[in-house]
Amino acid sequence: MSKTDPGRFFEDFRLGETLAHATPRTLSPGDQRLYTAFYGGRHALYSSDVFARACGLNAAPLDPLLVFHTVFGKTVPDISLNAVANLGYAEGRFLRSVSAGETLHATSEVIGLKETSNRKSGVVYVRTTGFCGEEAVLSYVRWVLVRKGEEAAPAPAEHVPPTAAAVAASDLVLPSGLDFSGYDFAAAGAPHAYEDYAVGEKIDHVDGMAIEEAEAQMATRLYQNTAKVHFNQFERAKDPTGRRLVYGGVVISTARALTFNGLQNTGMMLAINAGRHVNPFFAGRTIFAWSQVLDRAELSPTVGALRLRLVATADRPCTDFPDKDEKGTFPPEVLLDFDYWAAIPRRSA
């Protein structure tokens, strides 16, 4: 048997099987600061231990997206080494915050399989769970288009799992002890509370952030994500684009950091409702973003939640909120259509 890992092809997946992903990973203060260096986030709850303690936490937790990328990275060798495209996310829930010093591992259950009509590939649906010890800290559904190893290989029975359009507000989990009654809006950078955001409201986040090849690679290596398209420039030179693809998580985290300008008090991501990488991103371009408030919920006397849609673009300011047309087609500059819940202090706090 070859000792090198060719990755799984579509016909290698079995409905209901659980894959235990390799390489447990201890997150450290070094990870969180590299995260800051890659994206420049400014949400106070993730920047200051003092601020976090005043909100009932032990210290500034690691950014939920750092946890997401780390867990996602573990799944790549087992799920998406032979992927054609990452199609979507759903039902993502952050089940508790993760602190520096904790160690993550992950498993994925295959919850759906559907061969494509040309029989060259198929969609694999997995529910991935990230753990600290035996405690689940993150769970999400992802579906991805995976090549077949042999075109003639028999396809597994088709099963497309139902996924919720969004995580229900009643399923959102707040970190134990979280209390925004002492939330310091001035220190956080803006007075806008839960009550200040209306469903339907759109926000252009104004700022633009360029991403360099070295930044994208370092971030992706930090997550131990091994997808060849992010690193093997020799092979990518044969692609029509001639370029390495930037890991989609870099786009998510960059756009999310840009949301600070307008969503200053929404640092704590609670759930990922949906996500789609509309177009690939290549280094050297500048990312812009806009958001829309999709829903609101009251989670505790001091904590509300906003359901937010986040759209990111490349080399295209978002003053006019570039969006899909009536046929569902996005302008070519749109990179990302992402839907999530974030906690926000209530004014009554």
Added chain:
Amino acid sequence: MSKTDPGRFFEDFRLGETLAHATPRTLSPGDQRLYTAFYGGRHALYSSDVFARACGLNAAPLDPLLVFHTVFGKTVPDISLNAVANLGYAEGRFLRSVSAGETLHATSEVIGLKETSNRKSGVVYVRTTGFCGEEAVLSYVRWVLVRKGEEAAPAPAEHVPPTAAAVAASDLVLPSGLDFSGYDFAAAGAPHAYEDYAVGEKIDHVDGMAIEEAEAQMATRLYQNTAKVHFNQFERAKDPTGRRLVYGGVVISTARALTFNGLQNTGMMLAINAGRHVNPFFAGRTIFAWSQVLDRAELSPTVGALRLRLVATADRPCTDFPDKDEKGTFPPEVLLDFDYWAAIPRRSA
């Protein structure tokens, strides 16, 4: 009210007002090591806990310039988002060293205002203070040219605050417990003590250090500095240079790290007397530096201080000490003219 921050324009500042800057920031071992990776500093006191303990400290403190950049970054959204140019620094004092795990926040008092003659902008003078808890750790004066939002807006009364040409030696603050009687010159890399430096002496630091776009951006994000000129390449492409500007602090820290070669025992910066970014720096070029000893002072039986002028250039070795001419004009390769105090062990130690 818009939830995004347009930044303050010149007419928005009021003499005497105090701005409490957002985003408190806990510094960690990750910050200090990224600082090493960005600049390559080798001053032993900031490299080794063992060395620092032998000098009476608890552990290697964070580099004073890391503290400076972090505090400076906090001020950008409130002071210089609409800046045309950063004009100068004065009266900067490091009031105590900062250790990994401590959290910084910052305030600025507006101490001067002066509209420019064309009425399109004005100079804002602020005194910024960085704090750990209630304890001031850094204080400095900075003046910056800020655009007016509306040219017709009435200008505030002109007030130009007096600033000292240099921090007096008697105002320098040594970290509590600092004692260079056990200073290990060999471990630090050179035998040169306080007594070996003469006022007027010039030192070419020989080495050159190239800076890449990714390095400059990562450093600037780490400091949570949000100035658009450092990140928004899409916008910068419209500028005649077509380039992102590298944050001036990257030039200061790179030049300062280069000073090791000739100033091996001056790791501890105590004060910033003056500083001027003579020309902008663009990534891809190589930074060189030279220093001149401006003054000397004896601070304790084992600790002296040197007042040093640090001049940095781009793509120009400093063997002949490039400097301003009699009219005060610098050669175009000069980037920085910086004046500071640093502690140095006395030989008697």
Added chain:
Amino acid sequence: MSKTDPGRFFEDFRLGETLAHATPRTLSPGDQRLYTAFYGGRHALYSSDVFARACGLNAAPLDPLLVFHTVFGKTVPDISLNAVANLGYAEGRFLRSVSAGETLHATSEVIGLKETSNRKSGVVYVRTTGFCGEEAVLSYVRWVLVRKGEEAAPAPAEHVPPTAAAVAASDLVLPSGLDFSGYDFAAAGAPHAYEDYAVGEKIDHVDGMAIEEAEAQMATRLYQNTAKVHFNQFERAKDPTGRRLVYGGVVISTARALTFNGLQNTGMMLAINAGRHVNPFFAGRTIFAWSQVLDRAELSPTVGALRLRLVATADRPCTDFPDKDEKGTFPPEVLLDFDYWAAIPRRSA
């Protein structure tokens, strides 16, 4: 006396002298995570504290090559600032693992000197030892071609020290407490144990990893390696290549990280038998690697060791194991020929 360091020339070295290198260095969790970001290593023992504890260690130790690069970096100002070429390594032994928080310093003994026939340079042989406090943690022999300062300077008596072709298995040192009886092969990513590798077996590591200029510079600065060829682009522009040379240690660490795919359970490097940088590496190219098993040894009831040859290339996949021809000449794409011992769990475990 000039306060700047011109570096030693060949005629400045004396057989038998010991050089105590400057700049002690505390390694932190930030160093280990930057190491991950630079190379993307996935060996579980160095990724997870939980995994490391199950193998009898206190926490995930720092990667042995991070220790090597840090120690190597200290030697550059004293040994190789005027080097023409780094010729080889031998007798490298990791004597105990190093944890975050520990401080390294280093000394080198000059064990051999040989002037070249053209009298313009000479080979300097040193035995370098890295220490934590008084405890040696790493020892290796290195030889390097160093320019003469004055061609007419008298050469020291020629002495070429004998070096072992490989570290004997009986000289390998396992970290105290290391026990692979509970080694979790699934978490580590592959079932291949000591018994699965045969002497002579070759493994193509499949994956390719591009390296950017910023990554190479940041890594090299982190190691406080001051060799001008890695940083001074202004000077390098005059070289026929016009390029900065990437520090050879970046090639070693990148290739070593690539070995995960096929050598998933060999994370712990125990010795460096030999190493040669066959060709220089320039940023922007993609590194590939292949390995061959040279020898095997049983070190404890649960721990075996493999002696491995690691060959790295640039922009050249290793499916056909590119190697030297019968005259010892390598294809131009080969960068590195490296020979080391690594620990691996025994199946009986």
